[in-house]
Amino acid sequence: MSTITQNPKSKSFETRLFINGKFVEASDGGKFPLISPATGEKFVEVSEATEDDTNAAVAAAKAAFPAWSALAPRERGLYLKKLAALVRESHDELAELEALSMGRPVSAYFEAHMAADDLDHYSEAGYQSLGTSSVNNPGYVNMTMRQPYGVAAGIIPWNVPVLFLVYKSAAALITGNTVVIKSSEKAPLTSAKVATLVEKAGFPPGVFNIISGHGHISGNVLSHHMDVRVLSFTGSSQTGRLIQQAAAKSNLKNVYLELGGKSPAIIFPDCNIDKAVRQTKHSIQFNSGQACMANSRIYVHESIADTFLEKFQKAFVVESGDPLLPGTDHGPQVDEIQYNQVRKYIEDGKTVAKMSLGEQSLNHKNGYFVQPTIFVQTPEDAKIMKEEIFGPVVSINTFSTENEVVAKANDTEYGLYAAVYTKDISLAMRMAKKLEAGSVGVNCTSPTNFLDMPFGGYKASGIGREGWHYSLDNYLETKTVMVELDDE
Ligand code: NAD
Secondary structure: OOOOOOOHHHOOOOOOEEEOOEEEOOOOOOEEEEEOOOOOOEEEEEEOOOHHHHHHHHHHHHHHHHHHHHOOHHHHHHHHHHHHHHHHHOHHHHHHHHHHHHOOOHHHOOHHHHHHHHHHHHHOOHHHOOOOEEOOOOOEEEEEEEEEOOEEEEEOOOOOHHHHHHHOOHHHHHOOOEEEEEOOOOOOHHHHHHHHHHHHHOOOOOOEEEEOOOHHHHHHHHHHOOOEEEEEEEOOHHHHHHHHHHHHHOOOOEEEEEOOOOOEEEEOOOOOHHHHHHHHHHHHHHHHHOOOOOOOEEEEEHHHHHHHHHHHHHHOOOOEOOOOOOOOOEOOOOOHHHHHHHHHHHHHHHHHOEEEEOOOOOOOOOOOOOOOEEEEOOOOOOHHHHOOOOOOEEEEEEEOOHHHHHHHHHOOOOOOEEEEEOOOHHHHHHHHHHOOOOEEEEOOOOOOOOOOOOEOOOHHHEEOOEOOOOHHHHOEEEEEEEEEOOOO
16 A cells, blocks of 8 residues: 655646636635645645636637637647647646546546547548538528537536546537636646646637636536527536526526436346456446446346456455555545545445445545445445445446346436446347447446547436537537529
């Protein structure tokens, strides 16, 4: 077990707001503290965007819109291309910033490469925004035009910040929208770092604004803002509902919601058990269980349940400690609130289910570490089976028939991701059709997903889809133009 060696106080960080091409402090000088989740110590203060600052960012984006949307997609793409290269080069620094602010081990950091790939893709995707035409109606030539909305806002969570920042800005920018992104108050440092790269890439002032602060202040202003025409949000279902309400109460802006999950993984007896164990364990351990699509419910066929559980217990062993050390594969929960919430769910689980792994202390003074925890024989209506825990806590239950497991897997308000392990292709495809989830992995599980495939949720896991063939549409209005032709 490693001790926590980092000394973030000795480092310097960008912590200001990036509005209209300039780094500025909050207008009232307000800041909020960042506490290292690995040590429990405050290490830096970050600017808290006020209502005025948020309005200024939207006003800057609105002012920049006419010139930006008038550029050819190729010209807009040049900025995205430059930003992609800068993000890729900054991989190690971004990994370190995330380790410091939200505790993700640097060994598990992949986001900069994926975000850069996304930016590269969109840098050349602008010419795909095409309308349609129709000569079906005699005497008319009709067509549609695809046009940007204007100001697009993005509100992102703390668990995979750089990726969400890019998902919510690249497609919006290449289609001619201007953007305001609000980072999460729990992990704002990588977004502020990306803002320095936006400056370096030379984006015209106001096109790409990045602010930090709490949801009830700047987030609330963005979701109610009359000049924000489209808003993409990733975060909890609870906040998603507030954002949808704010849109309805203000200008009925278009809202895309990527929300929480309670994803099932279903293990049939004919599968490759070792692979199923390895991958389902990774799914719930990655990011200390703080992943929207983590398979927090595993259903194993009763005939292999003992073998699966024994192997899973052996595999669910972690090297916890300083997230900055390359040997660490398990960091802390993001903050004290999240830590206490996970602990509360574990206590609750103990009253209804059998704990088959957990409770040993991870022994890191003042850090918010939770030991991987397995519950078995959990009643299907238990809180820990219904609510998103967002920690390294998994329930492993059994089933005997296909219909039974489909009913159990779908008995949730969430529908983000489901996985099925079997070598029987017909069974796999029957399951893929029946499972109520935006993504289904067959012989693979989350976090497996691909940028060229749509991602999003059924039911309360969200509204809309993100992905290369989908996100462009999210940021384009459709206008019908009808042209009546004079007789010859
Ligand atoms: P959260 O809802 O607490 O916060 C997300 C963002 O919303 C933050 O930037 C926050 O400041 C802001 N916010 C909070 N209250 C607001 C308000 N009233 N108005 C406007 N903005 C507000 O979520 P979180 O804790 O940051 O992230 C974890 C959640 O995100 C989990 O539920 C997880 O499942 C979900 N998530 C979903 C996906 C997905 O793609 N479906 C991906 C990652 C995380």
